[in-house]
Amino acid sequence: xxxxxxxxxxxxxxxxxxxxxxxxxxxxxxxxxxxxxxxxxxxxxxxxxxxxxxxxxxxxxxxxxxxxxxxxxxxxxxxxxxxxxxxxxxxxxxxxxxxxxxxxxxxxxxxxxxxxxxxxxxxxxxxxxxxxxxxxxxxxxxxxxxxxxxxxxxxxxxxxxxxxxxxxxxxxxxx
Ligand SMILES: [Zn+2]
Numbered sequence: 001x002x003x004x005x006x007x008x009x010x011x012x013x014x015x016x017x018x019x020x021x022x023x024x025x026x027x028x029x030x031x032x033x034x035x036x037x038x039x040x041x042x043x044x045x046x047x048x049x050x051x052x053x054x055x056x057x058x059x060x061x062x063x064x065x066x067x068x069x070x071x072x073x074x075x076x077x078x079x080x081x082x083x084x085x086x087x088x089x090x091x092x093x094x095x096x097x098x099x100x101x102x103x104x105x106x107x108x109x110x111x112x113x114x115x116x117x118x119x120x121x122x123x124x125x126x127x128x129x130x131x132x133x134x135x136x137x138x139x140x141x142x143x144x145x146x147x148x149x150x151x152x153x154x155x156x157x158x159x160x161x162x163x164x165x166x167x168x169x170x171x172x173x174x175x
Contacts, residue, residue, distance in 0.1 A: 001087055001099065006073045008102040010095065011112035013066040013120070019058050022048035027057040033143050041143045062124060064117045068109035071095060071102075 025045035
């Protein structure tokens with residue numbers, strides 16, 4: 001365990017957002033779906049759309065920065081419970097570092113940085129794959145939905161027209 005005034009290395013990684021062109025619609029904000037009979041349907045891009053907002057044509061990506069930082073223990077916090085002992089170091093920069101995250105060498109801290117970024121990138125990639133898989137389904141689903149709705153509206157319009165005509169004819173008969 002370290003004591004006040006001891007020096008150690010900690011692993012840091014920062015994340016910054018970068019705006020990139022949408023990899024699905026390439027900024028067009030819409031995609032074209034070609035049906036089995038070669039009919040083309042234009043649909044809003046779901047990949048760069050958040051919830052009910054309009055597609056933006058861009059997507060946010062994350063860039064990582066990392067580094068090992070040398071720190072000095074300013075305070076040692078020990079918490080003892082029935083589950084065991086937890087040691088944390090507070091540094092002059094007001095960082096709270098767990099005992100097992102305080103490294104003796106810069107190399108160890110840098111290794112940990114790489115590991116943290118790899119984990120985070122894996123999470124992001126998994127999420128992106130998941131979205132893509134869902135979108136593929138939703139484009140054809142959306143196309144089907146809109147065509148079904150259009151047909152329903154057309155049928156209902158025809159029905160209303162027929163009824164209106166019927167009414168007119170009845171009116172004529174009444175007259
Ligand atoms: Zn898009």
